[in-house]
Amino acid sequence: MAEFPKDFLWGASSSAFQIEGAWDEDGKGMSVADFNSFKRSDRQADTKTASDFYHHVEEDIALMAQLGMQIYRFSIAWTRIIPDGDGEVNEKGIAFYDRVINELLKYNIQPFVTLYHFDLPYALAQKYNGWEDRRCVYAFERYAKVCFEHYGDRVKYWQVINEQNLMIRVDERMNITEADPYTADRQRAQMDYHMFLAHALAVKACHEIIPDGKIGPAVSSTCTYPLTNKPEDVWAARMNDYYKTVYCLDMHYYGKYSGLYMRYLEERNIVPHMEAGDEEILQYGRPDYIALNYYRTLCASYLPADEEHPAGMRVYRGNEVDFDQYGTCRDEKNVNLQASEYGAQIDPMGLRIVLNDYYSRYHLPLLITENGLGMADTLTEDGKIHDDYRIDYLSQHIQACADAIKDGVELVGYSPWSFEDLLSSHQGFRKRYGFVYINREDMDCRDLRRIPKDSYYWYQNVIRTNGKEL
Numbered sequence: 001m002a003e004f005p006k007d008f009l010w011g012a013s014s015s016a017f018q019i020e021g022a023w024d025e026d027g028k029g030m031s032v033a034d035f036n037s038f039k040r041s042d043r044q045a046d047t048k049t050a051s052d053f054y055h056h057v058e059e060d061i062a063l064m065a066q067l068g069m070q071i072y073r074f075s076i077a078w079t080r081i082i083p084d085g086d087g088e089v090n091e092k093g094i095a096f097y098d099r100v101i102n103e104l105l106k107y108n109i110q111p112f113v114t115l116y117h118f119d120l121p122y123a124l125a126q127k128y129n130g131w132e133d134r135r136c137v138y139a140f141e142r143y144a145k146v147c148f149e150h151y152g153d154r155v156k157y158w159q160v161i162n163e164q165n166l167m168i169r170v171d172e173r174m175n176i177t178e179a180d181p182y183t184a185d186r187q188r189a190q191m192d193y194h195m196f197l198a199h200a201l202a203v204k205a206c207h208e209i210i211p212d213g214k215i216g217p218a219v220s221s222t223c224t225y226p227l228t229n230k231p232e233d234v235w236a237a238r239m240n241d242y243y244k245t246v247y248c249l250d251m252h253y254y255g256k257y258s259g260l261y262m263r264y265l266e267e268r269n270i271v272p273h274m275e276a277g278d279e280e281i282l283q284y285g286r287p288d289y290i291a292l293n294y295y296r297t298l299c300a301s302y303l304p305a306d307e308e309h310p311a312g313m314r315v316y317r318g319n320e321v322d323f324d325q326y327g328t329c330r331d332e333k334n335v336n337l338q339a340s341e342y343g344a345q346i347d348p349m350g351l352r353i354v355l356n357d358y359y360s361r362y363h364l365p366l367l368i369t370e371n372g373l374g375m376a377d378t379l380t381e382d383g384k385i386h387d388d389y390r391i392d393y394l395s396q397h398i399q400a401c402a403d404a405i406k407d408g409v410e411l412v413g414y415s416p417w418s419f420e421d422l423l424s425s426h427q428g429f430r431k432r433y434g435f436v437y438i439n440r441e442d443m444d445c446r447d448l449r450r451i452p453k454d455s456y457y458w459y460q461n462v463i464r465t466n467g468k469e470l
């Protein structure tokens with residue numbers, strides 16, 4: 001029987017762009033996420049309505065309360081608070097999140113707020129290409145302060161940036177339009193560095209403004225297995241984790257790039273511009289906890305550099321996040337694992353490995369802010385959604401959490417993805433993650449009715465028994 005500490009935090013997660021809808025209501029500005037979803041010629045889902053959380057706040061939060069959630073991890077849209085990113089504060093945007101936060105607190109659900117989940121104000125991308133310019137760092141710091149000052153009396157759990165380490169690889173999300181891979185990587189390195197500065201300034205501001213607040217990053221975690229037991233493949237697997245995730249955690253924790261990462265930046269000739277005083281700023285960034293998002297594991301083999309492919313050159317095959325890096329690692333399939341219909345290699349044991357790994361590296365409390373299975377659910381004739389596959393996935397991963405806790409890991413909470421169905425990155429509403437079904441299709445918003453799935457009732461019991469009954 002799985003065992004969890006008495007004060008373990010059970011929750012569920014979402015993000016602003018993916019659920020809110022009302023994309024331009026009450027003064028909201030356009031975000032890069034809005035812009036990209038509108039411009040796609042192959043647009044496969046109406047993104048302006050999403051799950052229409054904006055007009056279902058009370059109803060959805062009542063469902064969260066019935067589920068028994070103790071935390072709700074959601075994000076604030078920067079473009080509701082400051083529509084153009086660095087100009088006037090929009091009082092209606094402030095009021096919207098007051099409404100959300102107060103409603104959550106009415107049911108004793110702790111708001112767990114992410115400041116930035118892939119939705120940079122588009123105006124900043126137009127003005128100075130967003131994170132490429134140092135002004136974006138200060139715009140973010142100001143936005144973070146507005147949030148801390150206004151909501152800090154009620155919100156004690158904060159997350160700065162969702163998955164900086166994954167977002168930075170996705171050109172569209174960073175507004176990188178440069179076709180030449182070398183120039184794109186140079187821009188990327190500068191943007192990444194600026195986000196680290198922004199993270200550190202936000203951590204500092206949070207600690208100053210909300211003394212009893214807790215703040216940290218949410219990384220997209222990776223756990224990579226070597227394709228064989230050849231030493232080079234073992235090295236490749238470690239480096240795959242290192243260049244995709246660990247470099248980012250190290251920077252947050254130590255406030256500087258490690259030798260390995262500097263080697264990559266130097267060999268690739270993309271060391272970002274840094275200014276005097278930055279070292280001190282970066283030291284503020286040490287988080288109070290580490291949150292991780294976990295879906296799957298990876299596999300890698302060694303990939304030597306050659307004349308055409310210098311060390312550090314990255315190539316994406318198949319998807320936009322799993323790159324091969326010459327001189328280090330090549331992404332491989334793990335034949336020992338089953339993949340979801342969308343290619344994610346399902347692996348609860350990998351979660352136990354990641355939790356042990358991060359805890360032994362940093363000795364900070366850990367929290368899971370995303371974990372889940374994206375599937376095409378069916379609303380059956382009895383008006384229900386029988387998602388046993390999701391229950392299987394989640395129960396095995398919660399068991400892995402219990403094992404990690406037994407191993408000595410300080411895991412303080414579990415907040416899977418997602419509370420309700422939402423816009424997935426590429427598959428709109430065809431790929432669903434929620435405990436609550438939203439009755440809409442990609443291009444037909446139907447009645448947006450909320451229908452708890454079988455997994456909702458199952459999770460309700462998990463929370464009620466504090467994880468004993470999986």
Ligand code: BG6
Binds near residue numbers: 163
């Ligand atoms: C995480 C993101 O990387 O993965 C979420 O933080 C996202 O925003 C989730 O929805 C699942 O990925 P996808 O591509 O299925 O939406």
